Amino acid sequence: MMLALPGSAYLYQGEELGLLEVADLPADALQDPVYERTGHRLKGRDGCRVPLPWTPDGSSFGFGGNGSWLPQPPWFTDYAASSQSGHLDSSLELYRRAIALRRDLADCEHFSWIDTGDPQVLRFARSDEWHCLINFSSRPAPIPGRLILNSEPGRVSAGTTTSLLSPEAAAWFRPLSQE
Incomplete structure (x- = not known):
C-alpha cells in the first residue's frame, strides 16, 4: 500500500x-x-x-x-x-517487483479514492491508469481488473482478471475499462 x-x-x-x-x-x-x-x-x-x-x-x-x-x-x-x-514468493522479491513497477507506474497527476462499498476494503486510483486495493477484512474481496502485483504472489498470478484478494492483502491492478 x-x-x-x-x-x-x-x-x-x-x-x-x-x-x-x-x-x-x-x-x-x-x-x-x-x-x-x-x-x-x-x-x-x-x-x-x-x-x-x-x-x-x-x-x-x-x-x-x-x-x-x-x-x-x-x-x-x-x-x-x-x-x-530469486524466490518469487519471498518478501524481498515482492518489494523488488513493487519498487521496479513503481518507477514504471510513477506518473500521478491525479490521485483519487474510490468507494468500494465496504469500509474494510480500501481502493485508490493513480491517474486512473492503475489502482491499489487493500483488503483489511476477514473475507476475500474482488479485484475489479487485470492484476499487476499482489502481496500474495503465490496465490494469484499477474495478468489475471476477476480474481479475489485474500484478507489482509493488497493488489495493484488496471481496471478492465482501461484496457
Missing part, C-alpha cells in the same frame, strides 16, 4: 525482508540512549536496529565477521536476504 501512494517512499530496516522487531533482546545487550535516560524503564529502539541477516549462517548472518553489536535471533535464518533472493 505504501509503495502505491504518491510521493517519496521509505522502507524501514528489514521491512523488505519481512523482519519483525526483535522484542526479546536481553537487558545487557540494550544500547539505545533512551534505555539509560529512563533508568532502564523504556528499552528504546534497539529491537528494530538489530543488523539485517544477509546470509542464513555465520556469527552475524553475513553482516560482519565477528558477530553483531546487537544479538540476532536464530529465526533470522528464515529471513536472510540470500535465502529470499
